[in-house]
Amino acid sequence: MAVRKPHGTVLSFIEAYWRKHQNSPTVREITTGTARSHGSIQNSLKWLERNQYITRRKRTSRGIKVVNFEAYDIPPTELSELEGIPIRGEIAAGYCHEPATEDHGYLNIEYNGRKPNDYVLKISGDSMVGAGIPDGAYVGIRPVADDYQPGPGEIVAVYVEGQGATLKHFFQKESVVVLEAANPKYEPLIFDLDDCELRVQGTHIFTHWQSTALS
Template sequence: MLTKKQLDLLEYINKRVQRDGVPPSFDEMKDALNLRSKSGIHRLITALEERGFIRRLAHRARALEIVKLPESLGGSASHGFAAQVIDGDLPDEAPPANARSVVVDALEIPVMGRIAAGVPIEAIQHASHNVAVPGGMIAGAGEHYALEVKGDSMIDAGINDGDVVVIRETSTADNGDIVVALVEDQEATLKRFFRRGGAIALEAANPAYETRVLPDHKVKVQGRLVGLIRTY
């Protein structure tokens, strides 16, 4: 059984595909359902996928396969509905004259939890959901992941509480890089990295926070900042 929000989203996606030949964007879904952020859309899509109504195609943002529709939307929970592939790129055939063409160069990466831009918090371990990011933001070698920022110690670097930062996984950093630093294998924090002899300085971008200087063996770089996503 679907919740009202899940049913509303499935109906909206189905109507847009029938009308335009392409799926709505996450922003359009968010606005249609009167949600405050796209993370709510990600949760609804995940729930629909877990219940077998849609399927996401790996490594392709806005590429969905509608597997079935509930009877209330004119389908059958077990048969009578042919699967339809909804590709996030332009369709092979020309869309209707009133359709709006949307080309999306994006990939989905896992959101691994929260990172402290302030007092360090526990180390990041498990993915909570995925987020779509522009393909150009994750260019280059290495795996990428995202973290939700908690705190205000990096505000002078343009990183606010509630932002989502995109991180390229790496164990090395240059002086001045903004990194995910694991402190004493227990706490993770987002700070500017500076090497000072045999010590590591983790510097905030907010004068209200002091720079932390630790022996280099107590700090492990887990990734470097490559992008930022902000929802208004």
């Protein structure tokens, strides 16, 4: 089936955005980049998904993926040479807070282990200072699958429904999850998965301090 012009414009924008940024655009970015209304973009995305040109992951702003798109096969060694890693906002290193998810430019560093969906968050708080992650630092985050199970003590970005997100050491025994700080002035955060929804959004892959963001 041929892609009709309104939908083809959206598909072309998504592909071009990926080639430039190595990540999927948000709906807002597609709306701005194609000069079309939000409703029109949503209609095109539904059409493209229904006709199997794209897939979309729920509960993530950058979950659009083009089916059989050759640019997804770029080797990680080439990705490390790209200009900057996208900064996706802030995350609490303290108690859970709703995350700031607006884009804030790019972090101008070279990271040889980079993968296409890696991104950066700025730390707000000092609960992870003992792990070498001070307030105001930038942390690299690697998104994980919905069924990902962190290892004991692994540092992860976690979202707790109704409370917000935080970066912590992760421990789990049966249905009980304990999020531990690396600062003795913070008590562990304890959650029972039978009573709340908790999602691991990504794993911590590096920390960068006194960095320069690219606009």
